[in-house]
Amino acid sequence: MTSLSFPSDAYVDGRWLESKTRFSVRDPWDGAEIAKVSDADDATVDAAIDAAVRAFPTWRATPGGERGKLLAKLAAAMEAEVDRLARVCTAENGKPLKESIAEVHYAASFFAWFAGEAQRSYGETIPATRADQRLVVIREPVGPCAMITPWNFPYAMLTRKLGAALAAGCTTVSKPAEQTPLSALVLAKLAHDVGIPKGVINIVPASDGARVGGRLVASRAIRKVSFTGSTEVGRAILEGAAGTIKRVSLELGGNAPFVVLGDADVDAAVAGAMIAKFRNTGQSCVAANRFVVEHSIAQAFTDKLAAAVRKLVVARGSDDKDLGPVIDDAAVAKIRRIVTDATAKGAKLIVGSLPEGSSRAIAPIVLTGITRDMAAWHEEIFGPVVALATARDETQAVEMANDTDAGLVAYLYTRDGQRQARVAEALEAGMIGINEGLVSTAQAPFGGIKQSGLGREGSRHGTDDYTNLKYMAIHHAATP
Numbered sequence: 023m024t025s026l027s028f029p030s031d032a033y034v035d036g037r038w039l040e041s042k043t044r045f046s047v048r049d050p051w052d053g054a055e056i057a058k059v060s061d062a063d064d065a066t067v068d069a070a071i072d073a074a075v076r077a078f079p080t081w082r083a084t085p086g087g088e089r090g091k092l093l094a095k096l097a098a099a100m101e102a103e104v105d106r107l108a109r110v111c112t113a114e115n116g117k118p119l120k121e122s123i124a125e126v127h128y129a130a131s132f133f134a135w136f137a138g139e140a141q142r143s144y145g146e147t148i149p150a151t152r153a154d155q156r157l158v159v160i161r162e163p164v165g166p167c168a169m170i171t172p173w174n175f176p177y178a179m180l181t182r183k184l185g186a187a188l189a190a191g192c193t194t195v196s197k198p199a200e201q202t203p204l205s206a207l208v209l210a211k212l213a214h215d216v217g218i219p220k221g222v223i224n225i226v227p228a229s230d231g232a233r234v235g236g237r238l239v240a241s242r243a244i245r246k247v248s249f250t251g252s253t254e255v256g257r258a259i260l261e262g263a264a265g266t267i268k269r270v271s272l273e274l275g276g277n278a279p280f281v282v283l284g285d286a287d288v289d290a291a292v293a294g295a296m297i298a299k300f301r302n303t304g305q306s307c308v309a310a311n312r313f314v315v316e317h318s319i320a321q322a323f324t325d326k327l328a329a330a331v332r333k334l335v336v337a338r339g340s341d342d343k344d345l346g347p348v349i350d351d352a353a354v355a356k357i358r359r360i361v362t363d364a365t366a367k368g369a370k371l372i373v374g375s376l377p378e379g380s381s382r383a384i385a386p387i388v389l390t391g392i393t394r395d396m397a398a399w400h401e402e403i404f405g406p407v408v409a410l411a412t413a414r415d416e417t418q419a420v421e422m423a424n425d426t427d428a429g430l431v432a433y434l435y436t437r438d439g440q441r442q443a444r445v446a447e448a449l450e451a452g453m454i455g456i457n458e459g460l461v462s463t464a465q466a467p468f469g470g471i472k473q474s475g476l477g478r479e480g481s482r483h484g485t486d487d488y489t490n491l492k493y494m495a496i497h498h499a500a501t502p
């Protein structure tokens with residue numbers, strides 16, 4: 023791989039700021055150090071919050087059209103450097119290069135989308151009950167916001183928030199995941215170069231997410247926190263935000279059912295399953311976690327899916343095969359625990375084998391006979407493991423699909439239009455892929471129900487959580 027270029031200090035108030043200590047960022051494939059990044063101390067975090075506070079009055083007063091032009095420039099800058107950006111993502115996240123390239127395009131699409139939305143922050147007028155009154159509602163930005171993001175999509179999870187926040191007129195302090203701060207810093211440099219004013223975007227990488235995240239969440243000056251990550255941390259953030267009564271948006275974990283009914287097109291279902299399961303080596307919040315297949319079609323679906331999975335090749339991300347390594351040793355241990363638990367309770371391992379040793383290159387696994395007492399049923403697997411269960415009929419498939427506290431996405435394969443409508447409405451999830459294995463797109467509202475989160479990102483609804491409604495009752499004389 024040719025040498026990578028990226029900043030490695032915090033980006034605060036338009037400048038690069040170094041703290042006293044640094045932490046290592048490592049290639050997930052072999053653990054080799056690829057950078058030592060400045061570890062934001064409390065003073066750096068506070069400087070970033072102050073910068074966001076100072077920049078807010080000017081940024082909110084900047085016309086939406088002007089803010090939109092800067093966002094469009096940032097989208098174009100990402101597109102212009104897609105290969106360099108993708109290589110940074112692959113280096114720190116481990117995903118195959120083609121997936122990083124797709125992620126950069128996807129991430130840039132949020133800036134492009136919100137460049138338009140910046141011009142459409144509509145208010146409303148309400149017919150009054152009195153002839154001498156006008157009732158007018160306008161939208162105002164909530165203020166400086168904190169963004170806390172995970173490692174699995176280091177660009178896209180950040181741009182989905184930044185695009186909406188900046189379009190709405192908010193300023194920001196972002197804390198990327200410890201494993202993947204470089205993509206966020208590369209993005210900060212691009213934002214700087216296209217002329218996003220100082221203080222509007224601040225990035226504080228850190229090795230201790232709880233400390234830095236906690237400081238942002240507790241800050242009186244921060245008026246909103248937008249978090250993407252695990253349900254467990256999301257719960258802590260919601261509690262932490264109570265002290266200052268701030269807005270909280272949460273994009274949390276999923277446990278997506280992938281329902282295949284008896285009349286489904288098996289080849290289409292297998293193609294959709296391969297995307298829904300194996301994108302980002304299964305480390306996606308929208309990854310198909312439990313396959314629920316109607317009995318009549320189970321053998322045909324399982325055989326074809328197993329054949330497709332056997333062809334997958336795991337390699338270092340820069341070698342650009344089908345799958346990369348999982349992110350770290352904890353991920354390997356979790357996958358091993360989930361697979362061991364399933365086989366001990368009667369599941370059959372029909373493709374792959376129990377991961378041995380410490381290698382993060384996990385060959386994909388297919389398990390059949392998954393039952394509700396298994397960890398594979400209740401937990402987000404977050405790795406290249408297919409967990410297959412069978413259902414008697416449509417009614418039982420729906421009941422099984424909904425047997426989870428998560429409600430991010432569900433997938434449904436059936437050719438019958440009536441079943442599509444009936445089952446999609448019965449499935450408890452914020453998003454439904456119907457004969458479709460990939461639901462994420464900037465134009466559509468992304469988000470979950472139940473314990474998968476609060477709020478929506480992307481779409482025309484994406485700026486809602488970054489604005490307050492201000493209502494004005496205006497009295498005027500009814501006659502001259």
Ligand code: NAP
Nearest residue numbers: 171172173198199200231232235251252255273274275307
């Ligand atoms: P995570 O452990 O919850 O971490 C997410 C972010 O929170 C990181 O930046 C982390 O910093 C920070 N953090 C950790 N403890 C914190 C605390 N007490 N207070 C404030 N911030 C804290 O999640 P992850 O392992 O990176 O990501 C995987 C999870 O994200 C999965 O559950 C996945 O489903 C979910 N996810 C959801 C969506 C969605 O849109 N719904 C999208 C992608 C991923 P450190 O890295 O320094 O610990």
